[in-house]
Amino acid sequence: SENGSGGGRSGALSAPPPVLEEAVQKIDVNPPKGTRDFPPEEMRLRNWLFHNFREVSRLYGFEEVDFPVLESEALFIRKAGEEIRDQLYCFEDRGNRRVALRPELTPSLARLVIQKGKSVPLPLKWFAVGQCWRYERMTRGRRREHYQWNMDIIGVPEVTAEAELISSIVTFFKRIGITASDVGFKVSSRKVLQEVLKCYSISENLFGKVCIIIDKIEKIPIDEIKKELKSVGMSEEAVEELLQVLSIKSLTKLEEILGGAGEAVADLKQLFSLAENFGYSEWIQFDASVVRGLAYYTGIVFEGFDREGKLRAICGGGRYDRLLSTFGGDDLPACGFGFGDAVIVELLKEKGLLPELSLQVENIVCALDPDLQGAASTVATILREKGQTVDLVLENKPLKWVFKRAGRINAQRLILVGNTEWQKGMVGVKILSSGEQYEVKLDELE
Numbered sequence: 001s002e003n004g005s006g007g008g009r010s011g012a013l014s015a016p017p018p019v020l021e022e023a024v025q026k027i028d029v030n031p032p033k034g035t036r037d038f039p040p041e042e043m044r045l046r047n048w049l050f051h052n053f054r055e056v057s058r059l060y061g062f063e064e065v066d067f068p069v070l071e072s073e074a075l076f077i078r079k080a081g082e083e084i085r086d087q088l089y090c091f092e093d094r095g096n097r098r099v100a101l102r103p104e105l106t107p108s109l110a111r112l113v114i115q116k117g118k119s120v121p122l123p124l125k126w127f128a129v130g131q132c133w134r135y136e137r138m139t140r141g142r143r144r145e146h147y148q149w150n151m152d153i154i155g156v157p158e159v160t161a162e163a164e165l166i167s168s169i170v171t172f173f174k175r176i177g178i179t180a181s182d183v184g185f186k187v188s189s190r191k192v193l194q195e196v197l198k199c200y201s202i203s204e205n206l207f208g209k210v211c212i213i214i215d216k217i218e219k220i221p222i223d224e225i226k227k228e229l230k231s232v233g234m235s236e237e238a239v240e241e242l243l244q245v246l247s248i249k250s251l252t253k254l255e256e257i258l259g260g261a262g263e264a265v266a267d268l269k270q271l272f273s274l275a276e277n278f279g280y281s282e283w284i285q286f287d288a289s290v291v292r293g294l295a296y297y298t299g300i301v302f303e304g305f306d307r308e309g310k311l312r313a314i315c316g317g318g319r320y321d322r323l324l325s326t327f328g329g330d331d332l333p334a335c336g337f338g339f340g341d342a343v344i345v346e347l348l349k350e351k352g353l354l355p356e357l358s359l360q361v362e363n364i365v366c367a368l369d370p371d372l373q374g375a376a377s378t379v380a381t382i383l384r385e386k387g388q389t390v391d392l393v394l395e396n397k398p399l400k401w402v403f404k405r406a407g408r409i410n411a412q413r414l415i416l417v418g419n420t421e422w423q424k425g426m427v428g429v430k431i432l433s434s435g436e437q438y439e440v441k442l443d444e445l446e
């Protein structure tokens with residue numbers, strides 16, 4: 001097209017099109033393995049989902065933030081043997097820097113908090129919706145990207161922060177029609193693990209590794225779990241005791257085992273009490289086996305699960321009080337969660353709760369004569385300036401084509417710009433649902 005700065009093709013209509021240098025190689029029109037396109041229908045569903053993420057975040061007074069998809073690899077290199085590390089989508093860029101496509105948002109958020117330092121008053125309540133990546137052998141045909149909604153509270157050491165975050169997820173579920181009969185949250189605290197390891201004088205630096213092993217408890221055989229725990233230095237007795245404690249599903253039982261003096265029991269009791277106040281007690285249950293698969297969690301952890309047990313975890317999060325200091329920042333208490341865009345859609349499909357989202361256009365405007373294309377453009381502009389949606393027919397098309405397109409785009413009314421009416425400063429209007437039609441002065445069109 002003419003680019004207006006004299007750089008357009010001069011005499012474009014006369015010059016023959018340039019001869020293609022080489023035969024055009026037919027490209028693969030599919031997106032890279034493990035990634036998705038979002039054509040209009042899928043994009044409407046994604047926008048609907050993200051709109052609900054953002055509405056809930058707004059209801060809770062959170063501010064939106066974002067970060068680059070590309071981060072320094074160092075942000076994600078942790079030594080605890082996490083799956084997220086094994087699947088890091090990392091490479092060396094042209095400046096020989098080790099970089100990675102972010103596998104999660106929390107480290108970027110922590111980096112930004114440290115960068116902002118004292119310029120941002122605490123507590124921070126930030127949320128983000130961003131694409132995250134992993135490079136997994138496609139043998140399992142799993143996706144390599146998904147979008148995550150994250151909400152994080154920085155600067156609040158009390159369990160009130162975790163209680164608030166779980167409340168926000170419950171609010172989200174309710175907004176989209178999911179109930180406590182469909183979904184629950186398994187809640188525990190890594191301090192349970194910490195207190196057991198301490199009983200067996202197992203050093204703190206094994207903590208992250210043990211958590212990552214325990215997180216696989218439902219994914220690999222229990223003998224493999226025991227083998228891995230022993231391989232990091234736990235005794236047979238410690239392993240048995242730990243697995244015994246992790247099978248506890250009641251806070252009362254946990255208190256019997258650990259005693260009431262520890263932080264784990266106190267935190268969990270406070271969380272369950274706050275759940276009463278928030279009104280979401282029926283949504284949560286204590287389950288000592290929940291540790292989550294990220295090494296940096298230090299306290300309460302939780303994960304949303306479908307009660308029919310057909311799907312992977314819907315969301316998950318917890319407290320991570322040490323992450324900022326491991327990045328060289330001040331020791332700041334922090335907690336947050338991640339909520340992926342894929343499992344929730346599978347759940348909505350299961351429950352028949354996918355929303356009906358179709359394209360809606362208020363007007364389709366069409367010139368009945370090629371000489372009236374300009375007039376049609378004027379009519380479209382008048383309507384758009386009134387905030388109305390308009391699909392303007394851009395070519396000289398037969399009315400049959402126009403009516404067919406009007407049906408496809410769910411247009412509510414057809415605006416016809418014809419010579420006779422235009423001479424009188426009027427246009428034709430046809431209400432497509434009723435068939436009613438009339439003429440109206442352009443300046444009375446609304």
Ligand SMILES: OCc1cccc(Br)n1
Pocket residue numbers: 103104132133134143144145146340
């Ligand atoms: O849930 C872990 C994860 C991280 C990045 C991309 C995808 Br798909 N899944």
